[in-house]
Amino acid sequence: xxxxxxxxxxxxxxxxxxxxxxxxxxxxxxxxxxxxxxxxxxxxxxxxxxxxxxxxxxxxxxxxxxxxxxxxxxxxxxxxxxxxxxxxxxxxxxxxxxxxxxxxxxxxxxxxxxxxxxxxxxxxxxxxxxxxxxxx
Ligand code: IDP
Ligand code: MG
Numbered sequence: 514x515x516x517x518x519x520x521x522x523x524x525x526x527x528x529x530x531x532x533x534x535x536x537x538x539x540x541x542x543x544x545x546x547x548x549x550x551x552x553x554x555x556x557x558x559x560x561x562x563x564x565x566x567x568x569x570x571x572x573x574x575x576x577x578x579x580x581x582x583x584x585x586x587x588x589x590x591x592x593x594x595x596x597x598x599x600x601x602x603x604x605x606x607x608x609x610x611x612x613x614x615x616x617x618x619x620x621x622x623x624x625x626x627x628x629x630x631x632x633x634x635x636x637x638x639x640x641x642x643x644x645x646x647x648x649x
Contacts, residue, residue: 517595518640520629521584531584547587547645553579560643585644595637598630
């Protein structure tokens with residue numbers, strides 16, 4: 514089985530869409546391996562988003578991801594689970610994301626795009642180790 518990290522971001526939890534996101538993943542056929550509702554502190558956000566350090570939107574991103582609880586998940590599927598989740602998420606900018614995707618159906622602002630999903634097998638392993646070290 515193949516695992517990836519998913520985060521229902523603070524905007525999703527605030528809007529009562531965490532259950533919708535979990536439900537979509539489950540109905541697709543992915544299985545929940547871990548789930549934790551937590552406020553992501555700046556240090557953890559910095560590790561998670563280290564590829565974006567130095568970019569213009571970085572400070573806003575770190576403060577957004579920690580502004581209220583996020584639902585951090587590990588999900589499992591048969592293969593290339595990160596790709597399955599990324600397809601379900603839609604493109605980064607929700608204003609342009611296809612209808613039928615999570616971002617396309619529920620989002621409109623770039624930062625507040627509801628969901629994070631690891632972008633490769635390597636990212637999945639790295640990110641799972643940050644949030645759920647006992648699963649690494
Ligand atoms: P992804 O979440 O689709 O993988 P990334 O490029 O990894 O997109 O960016 C991480 C997050 O940073 C995005 O989900 C979004 O919330 C935010 N973000 C990305 N690009 C911008 C931008 O140009 N302005 C503001 N926020 C951005
Ligand atoms: Mg990314």
